[in-house]
Amino acid sequence: MSEESIIRIPPYHYIHVLDQNTNIARVEIGPKTYIRQDNERVLFRPVCMVMVPPRHYCVIQNPVLRDDTRAVEFDNVGQAKLRHGDQEIRLTQDPFPLYPGEELQLNVRPLTVVLANTALHLKALLDFEDDSEKFVAGDEWLFEGPGTYIPRKEVEVVQTFQATVIRHNQAIRLRARKECQDREDHARVTGEEWLVKKVGAYLPRVCMKKSWMLWTLLS
Structure with a gap:
């Protein structure tokens, strides 16, 4: 984008600002009027935050690391910590920005509704525990309808069965x-x-x- 000195960020929009002295990018969230410093570069014009409506989900690649209070963790130079190579499935929540390094791998889409006399063939990709039940990589099972399937990063949907x-x-x-x-x-x-x-x-x-x-x- 052009090197404008004043960037007006509307509500529910954000920008990434690169500090050229430290080579660290950060997020600036609207609504605000941001005044760019001489050592900074705005990487793109204000874009809309990711909005996940009810009964929808999205998949984030390289998600940020959060503490017990769900606050984003930063390292000693002010860069957001990422879980490189990991994925995070985000359900309905307030609009959120993507931090530098995060990617929207799967755009917002509706949850899968499994009808009666139908089932999803699921397979565990990683070891995990769900509702006091433990699964190991390679386990296979059915999610039988009627119901709404909530996806997990550790689980792959192999196919759909019809009764x-x-x-x-x-x-x-x-x-x-x-x-x-x-x-x-x-x-x-x-x-x-x-x-x-x-x-x-x-x-x-x-x-x-x-x-x-x-x-x-x-x-």
Whole structure:
């Protein structure tokens, strides 16, 4: 941008100012009228803060480090500390600026609504603990609808499952991918195959594979 001496920052806007003596960039937040010093350079014109409305989220790359009071931490030269290579999922909150080094990796978008008889196949990328339940990297499970899925940086959405509707005189054939328990709490070993005949919508677990539909009349 042009080297203007006076920059008017509207409400809910911000700029990055580079101190050319220390080579440290900082954030200036509106509403205010900022007077640029001779040793400073404004990196871009005022831009709107990131606004996450209800039931939406965004993903920030290289997020700033915060203390227990959620205040941004700075090093001894006044530069905001970053968690390099990390990600942070931010839900509904007050409008916020991006500090130097932060990137908006995934723009603001609605949360995923999982309908009834539908499930998300989830896989843990990192070890974490959620609601007193521990997960290790590689764990797989289902998030079954109806409900709203809140994303986590440690979890990857592999695919979406749709329930198979079993009608009268029909069944589905399942094969166990690994040792597990089916939905009737029967122990299954790897490679075991069985039929599900119960009428209604059926969602196989992630440790099971649906081989094909069996449409023949069951005795």
